[in-house]
Amino acid sequence: MVTTPLLPSDYLDLVSPLRAGADLRGRIEAVHPETGDAATIVIRPGRGWRGHTAGQYVRIGVDVDGVRLWRAYSLTSPTHRKDGRVTITVKAIPDGKVSNHLVRRAKPGTLIQLDQPTGDFVLPQAKPAKVLYLTAGSGITPVMGMLRDTEFDDVVMVHCAPQPHDVIFRNELHDLAADKKLQLTEVHTDTDGMLDIARLDELVPDWAERETWACGPAGLLDAAEEHWSEHGVQERLHTERFRPSIVVTGNGGEVTFSATGKTVDADGATPLLDVGEEAGVLMPSGCRMGICIGCITPLKAGAVRDLRTGDITEAEPGVLIQTCVSAAAGPCDIER
Amino acid sequence: MTAIDPTAHLTAEQIEELGRELDAIRDEVIASRGEKDAAYIRKVISAQRKLELASRGVLLFSIFPPAWLIGTAGLSVAKIMDNMEIGHNVLHGQWDWMRDPKIHSTTWEWDHVSPSDQWKHSHNELHHTYTNVIGKDNDLGYGIMRVDEDQKWHPFHLGQPLWNFLNACFFEYGIAAYDLELGKNLNKRRRKNPEFRARAKAVGRKIRKQVLKDYVIHPLLSGPSFFPTLAATFTANLVRNIWSHSVIMCGHFPEGVQVFERRSIKGETRGQWYLRQMMGSANISGSKAMHFMTGNLSHQIEHHLFPDLPSNRYAEVAVKVRALFEKYELEYVTGPLPKQVFSAWRKVVRLSLPNKKPKVKTPDREQELVAA
Numbered sequence: 001m002v003t004t005p006l007l008p009s010d011y012l013d014l015v016s017p018l019r020a021g022a023d024l025r026g027r028i029e030a031v032h033p034e035t036g037d038a039a040t041i042v043i044r045p046g047r048g049w050r051g052h053t054a055g056q057y058v059r060i061g062v063d064v065d066g067v068r069l070w071r072a073y074s075l076t077s078p079t080h081r082k083d084g085r086v087t088i089t090v091k092a093i094p095d096g097k098v099s100n101h102l103v104r105r106a107k108p109g110t111l112i113q114l115d116q117p118t119g120d121f122v123l124p125q126a127k128p129a130k131v132l133y134l135t136a137g138s139g140i141t142p143v144m145g146m147l148r149d150t151e152f153d154d155v156v157m158v159h160c161a162p163q164p165h166d167v168i169f170r171n172e173l174h175d176l177a178a179d180k181k182l183q184l185t186e187v188h189t190d191t192d193g194m195l196d197i198a199r200l201d202e203l204v205p206d207w208a209e210r211e212t213w214a215c216g217p218a219g220l221l222d223a224a225e226e227h228w229s230e231h232g233v234q235e236r237l238h239t240e241r242f243r244p245s246i247v248v249t250g251n252g253g254e255v256t257f258s259a260t261g262k263t264v265d266a267d268g269a270t271p272l273l274d275v276g277e278e279a280g281v282l283m284p285s286g287c288r289m290g291i292c293i294g295c296i297t298p299l300k301a302g303a304v305r306d307l308r309t310g311d312i313t314e315a316e317p318g319v320l321i322q323t324c325v326s327a328a329a330g331p332c333d334i335e336r
Numbered sequence: 337m338t339a340i341d342p343t344a345h346l347t348a349e350q351i352e353e354l355g356r357e358l359d360a361i362r363d364e365v366i367a368s369r370g371e372k373d374a375a376y377i378r379k380v381i382s383a384q385r386k387l388e389l390a391s392r393g394v395l396l397f398s399i400f401p402p403a404w405l406i407g408t409a410g411l412s413v414a415k416i417m418d419n420m421e422i423g424h425n426v427l428h429g430q431w432d433w434m435r436d437p438k439i440h441s442t443t444w445e446w447d448h449v450s451p452s453d454q455w456k457h458s459h460n461e462l463h464h465t466y467t468n469v470i471g472k473d474n475d476l477g478y479g480i481m482r483v484d485e486d487q488k489w490h491p492f493h494l495g496q497p498l499w500n501f502l503n504a505c506f507f508e509y510g511i512a513a514y515d516l517e518l519g520k521n522l523n524k525r526r527r528k529n530p531e532f533r534a535r536a537k538a539v540g541r542k543i544r545k546q547v548l549k550d551y552v553i554h555p556l557l558s559g560p561s562f563f564p565t566l567a568a569t570f571t572a573n574l575v576r577n578i579w580s581h582s583v584i585m586c587g588h589f590p591e592g593v594q595v596f597e598r599r600s601i602k603g604e605t606r607g608q609w610y611l612r613q614m615m616g617s618a619n620i621s622g623s624k625a626m627h628f629m630t631g632n633l634s635h636q637i638e639h640h641l642f643p644d645l646p647s648n649r650y651a652e653v654a655v656k657v658r659a660l661f662e663k664y665e666l667e668y669v670t671g672p673l674p675k676q677v678f679s680a681w682r683k684v685v686r687l688s689l690p691n692k693k694p695k696v697k698t699p700d701r702e703q704e705l706v707a708a
Contacts, residue, residue: 002553004545005445010438011385066374068435289609291643292460293429293441309363318435320442 017111020047024114026060029085031106034168038091038138039103040076045086045114052117054079054149055142055213055240058088061113064101068113070317071098074142074240075117078149089168091138121213121240123150128211132204134224136160136195136216142240143213144169151181156204160187160195160216197223208233215240247314249303253331257281258300260336266328271307273323281336283323290325297323302332342594342667343611354664355607361656362642365649374434376648380421381439388414392554398564411572413629416579418447420631425647427456432644449543450512454535458515464643468588468595468616475588476595478503478514482687484595489690496688500681507577512539579629582677583620587636589680590618592669613640614661619654619670626673627651637668 003011009022017025026043033039043060052058057074073088092103121142131152133143140159147155161167167186176182185203187195197220200207208231214224221239228237251268255275260282266275273295276283286294290308303314304326312329313321323334346354391410398404423446425431431439445452458474466472470486477483480503481496503510513519516539521532550569558565594615601612620626620634627634627650635650638657645653661668671679 001545001548002557004549005447005542006385011389014382014385063371063374063434063436065370066372066434286457286461287465289465291464292456293432293644294457294461296429296432296442308359309366311366318437320432 018044018046022046022048024048024116026086026112026114028106028110028112029108031102031108033103034089035091035166035170037103038089038168039106040087040089041102041106042085042087043112043114044084049086049114050116052079052086053122054146055122056117056119056145057121057142058086058117059115060088062098062101062106064097068318069098070113074119074145076141076144076148078145089138089141089144091168119240121215121238122146123213124211127152130154130206130210131156132207132210132212133157133159134212134214134216134220136220137166138168139214139216139220139240139242140168142215144172146213147176147182155181156183156185156207156210158185158187158195158200158203160189160220162190163188195220197227200227208236211236211238213238213240215242217242247301247303248330249312249314250330251305253302253328255328255331256301256333257336258333268305268327268329269307270327271324272304272321272326272328272334275328276323276334276336283336285324288324290322293322295323296320298335300333300335303329304332305329343615346611346664350664351607351611352605353607354660355605355610357660358610358641358657359606361653362645365642365645365653369433369646369649373646373648374431374436377422377426377431377434377439377646380417384414384417384422387417395554395561395565395568396558397561398558398568399561404564404568408568408571411568412575412579415447415572415576416629419576419580420583420633421628421647422446422631423448423452424631424633427452428460428643430644430646447546448511449508449539449546450515451538451542454515454538455511458517460643464640466601467613467640468593469598469601469612470595471598472601474514474517478510479519481684483589483683485687485691486595486597487687489687493688497681497685500684504578504581505574507581508573509543512543515539582673583630583633585680586620586673586676587617587633589683590669590671590676591679591683592667593618610641613637614657614666616640617669618676619668620673620676621670622672624651637670 002008012019013022016022018027024046026045026049028041029044030042031039032042052075055074057072059070059072061068061070073090075086076089077085077087090099090102092100119142123146131154133147133155135143135157136159143157157173159167159173164170164186167173173182173184177184189195204210212228214221214237218241221241224237225234225239228234252266254263255266255272256263257276257279262279262281264275264279266272273283273285273288284295284297286292297320299313299315299319299321301315303312304321305312307325307327313319313326315332387410391407391414394403394410395407398407423444426439426444427441427446429441432441437443441456448455463473463475468476470476470484477487480499482489482493516532516535521527521529526532550573551566554569555562555565596612596616604612614637617637617640619637620630622634632647632650633639635654638650638653639647641657642653658668
């Protein structure tokens with residue numbers, strides 16, 4: 001009542017955005033380069049941060065060119081860092097808006113949005129006697145969180161990267177190996193070729209007896225799952241897949257109105273508002289010419305094209321589209 | 337409708353070309369929207385909140401006259417910022433592209449008695465789509481005034497200078513009633529319409545909260561300064577109301593602004609729609625501070641052409657838009673605030689009396705389009 005129509009928190013956010021009770025945010029405190037295209041971001045999370053388990057990931061919302069974009073990254077810091085900070089390690093992927101921003105342009109002091117950590121790619125309560133970590137590329141990040149968090153007596157790691165200088169955390173891994181805390185095998189795919197899963201017998205003869213955590217591209221994980229199943233030890237394999245939602249863009253496509261459960265085919269020129277009304281879906285509408293924003297609706301999946309500019313908008317959490325000036329650019333899902 | 341159609345010299349092709357040129361201006365701004373713009377609106381919002389907090393803080397001691405003056409001035413400015421540069425523009429979706437749920441047209445609520453969603457419907461949808469079309473755009477006189485020779489005169493209009501003055505003083509209530517279409521909905525049958533009742537209830541809730549905050553809670557918090565704080569908040573609301581009313585009157589009422597007949601927008605092309613916005617709006621000239629305090633509605637013409645572009649970009653857009661006015665030999669109606677306010681008021685007074693209906697022949701563009 002004192003601050004209506006705003007909330008007291010809108011004012012408190014001005015002075016203390018990381019306080020208890022605020023929406024969860026974090027402040028970037030440092031950015032440490034790891035390789036030519038990867039960096040570790042040190043984040044001080046807000047008071048509401050509930051802590052993570054090694055191997056979990058966190059969704060972060062970063063403003064890139066003024067637009068808030070959300071992505072998930074594995075936490076690479078041990079669970080109980082004394083200073084309460086957490087880290088994520090990000091590899092810049094070609095054309096990746098958020099990853100390139102974080103690796104190359106993020107500045108200490110920047111506020112970012114955070115979700116609570118989540119994911120079930122974690123270590124069990126009971127310590128396994130023997131462990132294998134099978135990773136490739138940035139698939140090493142959740143495993144690094146595990147390595148830094150929990151020590152095991154017998155740990156083997158097989159890690160694939162194009163070249164030695166592409167190996168994220170290489171120095172730290174070599175230090176662990178030198179201290180006999182880790183048996184490390186690096187596979188350099190530019191020279192050695194892709195890892196043939198059958199080579200595991202030679203690289204890690206007792207792989208089938210080991211509790212295994214694997215993370216990397218889909219090809220490697222598919223091969224691993226098949227291999228472990230063939231040998232009847234699939235319960236020892238734990239995998240984590242990065243799921244970059246691959247959006248197929250085109251001209252027109254199948255439109256799903258997920259709230260009403262209707263699916264229709266649309267061409268690339270008809271506004272989704274018309275498509276929906278035609279299909280008997282109750283669509284909010286207004287000026288029907290793109291100026292009043294009375295028709296905006298969440299885009300849950302797929303992509304749409306702005307009929308005025310030709311710009312493509314891809315689905316992401318929180319993305320709303322103006323249905324009166326947007327047409328299907330491939331299959332898409334509209335929350336109506 | 338003025339006796340001579342000021343766009344009569346344009347061919348249908350020219351109008352479509354004009355539309356394409358305006359689209360190009362729009363695309364350019366959209367392509368260059370970015371971090372700087374986001375930083376701008378965040379800075380304005382943060383400044384507004386700090387100013388409001390500080391002013392209300394000072395008003396706790398408003399029993400001392402200097403504190404009353406400073407606090408009242410600060411609160412007036414804060415309320416104007418909230419309504420004009422922030423509220424109006426956020427509710428237009430100008431900042432939706434940032435995907436920040438806290439600065440978004442779907443979540444924003446302003447310091448105003450009309451709830452955001454009702455205002456968005458009557459303003460964004462009806463007024464901006466049907467700008468200055470008699471019988472479609474109720475902003476033309478807000479349903480209580482006659483602002484064009486073509487509108488039918490009624491003895492009720494004799495009092496319109498007074499209605500307009502009262503509307504200025506209690507503008508936010510006027511807008512709330514207007515968004516509710518109160519006049520139309522008060523007859524017996526419509527009054528019971530559940531949809532109307534729900535909307536009226538929402539307005540009632542909003543008014544209750546606003547009044548409680550401004551006229552009960554903050555005065556009570558001030559203790560011995562109860563009455564001075566009460567007077568201060570009343571004054572701040574009055575200042576904000578008269579200010580926004582004046583700015584908004586300048587947008588479509590000054591002499592030189594065109595209105596349109598219902599039939600003229602049948603089958604309107606994009607180019608024709610743009611042209612109607614250009615001829616139906618008027619600007620206010622002045623300093624950067626003036627543009628800021630009007631919420632950049634001093635660039636009303638640019639705002640009507642591109643209601644969803646961020647307000648901080650209208651100044652640069654205005655240079656290009658004005659060049660197009662010159663190229664197509666159209667009148668760019670603009671002037672300093674006092675001149676435009678005076679012009680609008682003069683019209684209100686003049687049209688409170690009946691006049692002869694002017695005879696006009698509008699060019700039949702549909703024919704030309706077919707010919708083209």
